[in-house]
Amino acid sequence: FKPFEAFQQLKNHALFKPLLEGGEILSAGARAIIEGGYQSLPKVEMPGAMLIGDSAGLVNVPKIKGTHQAMRSGMLAAEHIAETGKCAGWDAKLRASVVMKELRKVRNIRPGFNKGLWFGLANAGWETATAGLSPWTLKNHADHSALKKVSDYESPKRDWTERTLPPRDRLASVYFAATEHDEDQPVHLKVADTNVCITRCAEEYDNPCTRFCPAGVYEIVEDEAGKRLQINA
Structure with a gap:
């Protein structure tokens, strides 16, 4: 195709x-965005480097918005470096932050469409109404699969x-x-x-x-x- x-x-x-x-x-x-979201977030720290913003996949996919997430994570990363002087610990700090809290609320919306349009729409309505309080987390699949x-x-x-x-x-x-x-x-x-x-x-x-x-x-x-x-x- x-x-x-x-x-x-x-x-x-x-x-x-x-x-x-x-x-x-x-x-x-046209634009391509990282749409894996909460379930696909990689480890965001490594020796000499930290991932923030879109490089970490922090886009709010249902809203197609990520600028605010990039700014939030950048500010948190700067705070982390100023406080510790090293990259270690950044992954845990980001996952405990408001950045991840936002991603968790919408984590099931995009994966729901893998089961079809109507299921995806119904699921999106449920997840939006409950602010992502579902006790389950839908899984993503590897692209190559x-x-x-x-x-x-x-x-x-x-x-x-x-x-x-x-x-x-x-x-x-x-x-x-x-x-x-x-x-x-x-x-x-x-x-x-x-x-x-x-x-x-x-x-x-x-x-x-x-x-x-x-x-x-x-x-x-x-x-x-x-x-x-x-x-x-």
């Missing part, structure tokens, strides 16, 4: 296309229409997002074993990284030496 192509097909649907024809894209963008192998998936006939509205490709779409970074900055994306990308990943999963990244950062290229993973970052 190709999310970018599906969105372009929606724009070219007979219902929406007349509304967009003749228009001009001024800017575009939801990935199907190519051999287990039969692609339906989609009948894609010919696209005429811009942008025609993902790189053009990234241009309209106006993202900024230094061209010579070190690549922060590391793949432990790129051989897996050409062998097992390609054979079993058809390289999903080439599709789930909206900016085309991960690309399988072929040259004289054969196929290899190229990271465009």
